[in-house]
Amino acid sequence: xxxxxxxxxxxxxxxxxxxxxxxxxxxxxxxxxxxxxxxxxxxxxxxxxxxxxxxxxxxxxxxxxxxxxxxxxxxxxxxxxxxxxxxxxxxxxxxxxxxxxxxxxxxxxxxxxxxxxxxxxxxxxxxxxxxxxxxxxxxxxxxxxxxxxxxxxxxxxxxxxxxxxxxxxxxxxxxxxxxxxxxxxxxxxxxxxxxxxxxxxxxxxxxxxxxxxxxxxxxxxxxxxxxxxxxxxxxxxxxxxxxxxxxxxxxxxxxxxxxxxxxxxxxxxxxxxxxxxxxxxxxxxxxxx
Amino acid sequence: xxxxxxxxxxxxxxxxxxxxxxxxxxxxxxxxxxxxxxxxxxxxxxxxxxxxxxxxxxxxxxxxxxxxxxxxxxxxxxxxxxxxxxxxxxxxxxxxxxxxxxxxxxxxxxxxxxxxxxxxxxxxxxxxxxxxxxxxxxxxxxxxxxxxxxxxxxxxxxxxxxxxxxxxxxxxxxxxxxxxxxxxxxxxxxxxxxxxxxxxxxxxxxxxxxxxxxxxxxxxxxxxxxxxxxxxxxxxxxxxxxxxxxxxxxxxxxxxxxxxxxxxxxxxxxxxxxxxxxxxxxxxxxxxxxxxxxxxxxxxxxxxxxxxxxxxxxxxxxxxxxxxxxxxxxxxxxxxxxxxxxxxxxxxxxxxxxxxxxxxxxxxxxxxxxxxxxxxxxxxxxxxxxxxxxxxxxxxxxxxxxxxxxxxxxxxxxxxxxxxxxxxxxxxxxxxxxxxxxxxxxxxxxxxxxxxxxxxxxxxxxxxxxxxxxxxxxxx
Numbered sequence: 001x002x003x004x005x006x007x008x009x010x011x012x013x014x015x016x017x018x019x020x021x022x023x024x025x026x027x028x029x030x031x032x033x034x035x036x037x038x039x040x041x042x043x044x045x046x047x048x049x050x051x052x053x054x055x056x057x058x059x060x061x062x063x064x065x066x067x068x069x070x071x072x073x074x075x076x077x078x079x080x081x082x083x084x085x086x087x088x089x090x091x092x093x094x095x096x097x098x099x100x101x102x103x104x105x106x107x108x109x110x111x112x113x114x115x116x117x118x119x120x121x122x123x124x125x126x127x128x129x130x131x132x133x134x135x136x137x138x139x140x141x142x143x144x145x146x147x148x149x150x151x152x153x154x155x156x157x158x159x160x161x162x163x164x165x166x167x168x169x170x171x172x173x174x175x176x177x178x179x180x181x182x183x184x185x186x187x188x189x190x191x192x193x194x195x196x197x198x199x200x201x202x203x204x205x206x207x208x209x210x211x212x213x214x215x216x217x218x219x220x221x222x223x224x225x226x227x228x229x230x231x232x233x234x235x236x237x238x239x240x241x242x243x244x245x246x247x248x249x250x251x252x253x254x255x256x257x258x259x260x261x262x263x264x265x266x267x268x269x270x271x272x273x274x275x276x277x278x279x280x281x282x283x284x285x286x287x288x289x
Numbered sequence: 290x291x292x293x294x295x296x297x298x299x300x301x302x303x304x305x306x307x308x309x310x311x312x313x314x315x316x317x318x319x320x321x322x323x324x325x326x327x328x329x330x331x332x333x334x335x336x337x338x339x340x341x342x343x344x345x346x347x348x349x350x351x352x353x354x355x356x357x358x359x360x361x362x363x364x365x366x367x368x369x370x371x372x373x374x375x376x377x378x379x380x381x382x383x384x385x386x387x388x389x390x391x392x393x394x395x396x397x398x399x400x401x402x403x404x405x406x407x408x409x410x411x412x413x414x415x416x417x418x419x420x421x422x423x424x425x426x427x428x429x430x431x432x433x434x435x436x437x438x439x440x441x442x443x444x445x446x447x448x449x450x451x452x453x454x455x456x457x458x459x460x461x462x463x464x465x466x467x468x469x470x471x472x473x474x475x476x477x478x479x480x481x482x483x484x485x486x487x488x489x490x491x492x493x494x495x496x497x498x499x500x501x502x503x504x505x506x507x508x509x510x511x512x513x514x515x516x517x518x519x520x521x522x523x524x525x526x527x528x529x530x531x532x533x534x535x536x537x538x539x540x541x542x543x544x545x546x547x548x549x550x551x552x553x554x555x556x557x558x559x560x561x562x563x564x565x566x567x568x569x570x571x572x573x574x575x576x577x578x579x580x581x582x583x584x585x586x587x588x589x590x591x592x593x594x595x596x597x598x599x600x601x602x603x604x605x606x607x608x609x610x611x612x613x614x615x616x617x618x619x620x621x622x623x624x625x626x627x628x629x630x631x632x633x634x635x636x637x638x639x640x641x642x643x644x645x646x647x648x649x650x651x652x653x654x655x656x657x658x659x660x661x662x663x664x665x666x667x668x669x670x671x672x673x674x675x676x677x678x679x680x681x682x683x684x685x686x687x688x689x690x691x692x693x694x695x696x697x698x699x700x701x702x703x704x705x706x707x708x709x710x711x712x713x714x715x716x717x718x719x720x721x722x723x724x725x726x727x728x729x730x731x732x733x734x735x736x737x738x739x740x741x742x743x744x745x746x747x748x749x750x751x752x753x754x755x756x757x758x759x760x761x762x763x764x765x
Binding site for chain 2: 045181187225233258260284
């Protein structure tokens, strides 16, 4: 059942790192297990910590094909699973004038008139596939039921065609921002991974990797300031994406080290609310100039 | 369970294999309210097999991935995991001491100073493996108490009050800054960073003490008693300051979840209702056949909410949490007004709404700025309800939903049910959320049954229940 993309936890970490994704031990272990046990991986965590990026990195590391289902409010079976191409079916019926009903019926419900959507595409795929179900929490509860069926056994039943079972299980990643509590049933079928903010040392390595031109000492200071901001009670704490943005900003400004002025002028890159900026400035003593 | 308890008693038990440990861990987690099925336990076993035991952190992540369903369960899981899969800590000399029994429990003053010095160095270097070893050494040296079997044990409190790691701040700071570099912007972050590191070390000591107690008393017992539950299951009336702080951090995610739920209910309510009168009227033009059904148009306008909170000592935590939660949900309502009382009622809407509310200081601000007490400092529901009807009756209307928060303990004063009845008549709905369990209603000075006869009273003991009640009770 398992894909066998990876041989060991260390190999996961190495190959993900080769694509530019530095995985924490938790991430590497869980990805390895998802691959080994053939279970879908449910990834939760704050925005901007690299949930979607993880799926892309796995795709790149394994040379698989990425099939992505972006969930939104109102996404339905026709968008997620499959749809019949009605227009083409009508054309076929008009073209086959004088044909008996039985002939037409068996003909218009065939592969040719089926429009596979991401879930079906991933299941039918012969080559190694990574299925990314992005922002699962945005979808309605009905779609969750559909996902249960598909991810439980990796098979889909199309009434006219019969049951389609996955030739090889796609490596499945579901991401969620927890704006809605996903059902227990769905969670049960998945391995659970929470990606939080990285440890200081890992984040330094991420900054060094993404912004190679930045001085190591300055990068360390950047990570420490971001760590301090995360410990504050803010409306929106800066995420890894913001850390990297800030490092890029500092590099572009040519700052050699952090001081009050630089931090005050660039705090807007890290914090997106005015009252957060005010509170952080007070806590960091930026106004005491 | 019983097999787990037997195997937990001694480390050398042959039944103490990985399977017994895993099932023991699952049983302990279930006792903490985790819904873990057999299938997941099997998956956990497979995961452990795939990852192996060589790296303890990997085993931890493997179990977390298969057994957990949410991040909020993680702290409890970590503590229970530490009990069932303890790290092999070898401290020179400590093993012998452990064998000799916990009774000695005193490493001498000179040893203490040396240990403090080493802890300070490890904190400055940020060496977590060394900190683990030092925590073990500290508990072994200074955490033991009692002498006879059955009364002796290991205490993190004793260890920490001897070691006092929080007083190492200055030393760690000196070690960190003496590295010979120019003053830097990030120096101002140093104190907070050290404080966090010290708190982390204290947690390591607590973990180690729990492990030792578990060795002595059996893991299952310690896992159930000594590990605190998740924040949203902490009883409002029993929560300490720290737990309330933790609870407050869950307000925003909870509010967001409730907002989505309310919005979904609102959406659902707005479709699919046929306006019979207008459909029949329209059908006249098609000879009485209702060809085009007319949907009922949704009335815009959101409910107004009035909170009436008892903020006296006993239930203050509950009231504050609810106020902050409702404030975070304010865009779901037409208007939110909050009133607080002890024995006099005063409006506190302004205090709640001002800018970004500082939830931690809310309780103090309310007590300082609103006049809530009259002649005495005890809560008196009758007088407060009377005062509310007298002074703020204009807050009530046909669109108003009133939430009363309190334990209905009036300190033997007149409960004045007629005031509550008046509120119930004026408002669209009244719900009373009582942080006490129903079996306590009516005991002592509680007049809960009397009030429960007039309005809908429900028990609401922890954050999880509160979230459910708010999601269900409030009209959309």
